[in-house]
Amino acid sequence: MESHARVFRIPVFSGVADAEIAPGGGATVFLRLGLPTDRAGLVAESRRGFPVTVIERLAEVLGRPQQTLLRIAKIAPSTLTRRRRSADGRLLPEESDRVYRIAAAFGDAVDLFEGDVAAASGWLGEPAKALGGTAPIEHLDTEAGATQVHDLIGRLEHGVYS
Template sequence: MTAQPRLFSPKVLPMAPGAQPPGSQGDGVLEQLGLPAERAELVAEIRLGFPVVVVERLVNALQLPQHLLLRIARIAPATLARRRRTPDARLSPDESDRLYQIASTFRNAVALFEGDAAAAAGWLKEPAKALGGVAPIELLDTGAGAAEVSDLIGRLEHGVYA
């Protein structure tokens, strides 16, 4: 006799008036940075290159020194200064993609902290035992590191701490 797999079916609870659905608490992060929230528009904006002002907005949102964000995004300060002097003042698509990786992780951290951007920014800068004692922000300079931080956020959202 073979055992039948049991399917898990979560209960759907009614939401309180004015409450946000789970995961939506970080949805305003991209808009605050001046970036489109809709995926196709976002891809087009990355391909065009983000406006340089996104760097300053992300620095303010993350409460980081600009030189640290530039190091993580692998943008030379001289390159940023040169881009600011161009008529359209845009980053390259590669630079924009790396900034999006950071912004997306921040958005997920804000959702983890139920909309508290300051707490999320603080968490990103604190060493995490689950990341070998490295601050999550320090891992966002590579795709693999960003995936590791995203995995950690997912585990924390589901109460899996190890």
């Protein structure tokens, strides 16, 4: 079986917002998960299906139980076990998309807290008045909820009281 080495590059701001994730803590999150940091690479990897190890790594960097991430990503523990035992060890594209939603929000939170992973993780788990008193991480189970979290992060970055 031929092995293909993956090359990950740390993005350098090029002024092309659609091509790369802005440099900073958010891009580092994707590197720590073993995922590409450029948008085209992330799309391709999501379509192929993320390796199941992304779930374990994300739980570790978030400091949350894997069961919490599985619940939010709507992946049954038995499904993860099957994916882990499969020949390619990958999630389905739909599952990868849901995991990406969590990782992207975490990356944005890390950027909001200027690279402080612990503060970003803590913020995701704390009730937010702007989200009806529920924690941002609990909103990441739907695309609409994830949009609310990203909007809140954007408002906070710009100093809008929320």
